[in-house]
Amino acid sequence: MSKYSSVKNNKISLDYRISFYSEDVPWICLILPFGLKLDVANSFFDYFHNQFNIITYESRLILDSSSLQVIDGELTVENHVKDLMVVLNHKNIEDTILVGYCSGAGIALAAANQNPNRFSYLILVNGEFVLLNDRDCVTQYGIDxxxxxxxxxxxxxxxxxxxxxxxxxxxxxxxxxxxxxxxxFTTTFF
Known part of the structure; x- marks a missing residue:
């Protein structure tokens, strides 16, 4: 059974969803694409809940009330990585399989680069993300x-x-x- 909750990173509230199966199985952390609600991960949780402990979270500020003013620099990759680490630290998750989906793949890459000892596997799923901050790495699909x-x-x-x-x-x-x-799984979830 999964639970919904939230944690704060400074003044920013981060909503997350967690499912604990057993201490004997690994954790999977799913980084959702920007702007998607936690319920989009329903199939992910349904598929893996009897094999893994699972956690996911919504990206910062994007789904918050439209009256909230987003300050310049709030949506940086560094802040998204800090959010991931706040969620993992809040639940004392030291080692996880990191699954980044679409824009979440870019955050997963940055997080694995900054904290390589915290992730046992890195799985990047579909979507477009730029490697090395180099526009030459962008595909035509990404440009479109x-x-x-x-x-x-x-x-x-x-x-x-x-x-x-x-x-x-x-x-x-x-x-x-x-x-x-x-x-x-990907056809159901993605």
Whole structure:
């Protein structure tokens, strides 16, 4: 059974979700894409709750009330990494499998680089993230997404229009059993 709670990093409240299965199994920490609520991880929790202890959290400030003023520099990679560490430290999680999904993959990379002894595995899932702060590492897909996001932010109808156009059009065959399970999971969760 998972529980929802929150912890503060300075004045910023971080909502998180946790599921504890056993002291004998490893932890998985899922870093969600920016702007997604904890419930998006329902399938992730359903799939792994009998094998791992699980924790995830919402990114800072993005889902907070629109009346909240975001100060310049609040949404830096460094602050997102600090948030991750605050959540893990709050629950005394010293070693975890780190799963970064989409924009969460960029945070996972930075966190693993800054705290390599805290993570037993690093799993980066789909999405686009820039390596080494180098624009030459950005794919055409990433450039397209960067151009579409400001349009999607205009209003809900534009966001829905763009989201409907970004749905995958082909499926992939998977041969290995582990990847077949993972693929089933990714199609449900992602």
């Amino acid at each position: 997404i960067d151009n579409l996001l400001p349009i999607a932010a205009i209003d809900r109808s534009k966001a829905e229009f763009i989201l409907n156009r970004l749905q995958p059009k082909k499926s992939y065959k998977v041969r290995n059993t582990f990847w077949r399970k993972f693929t089933l």
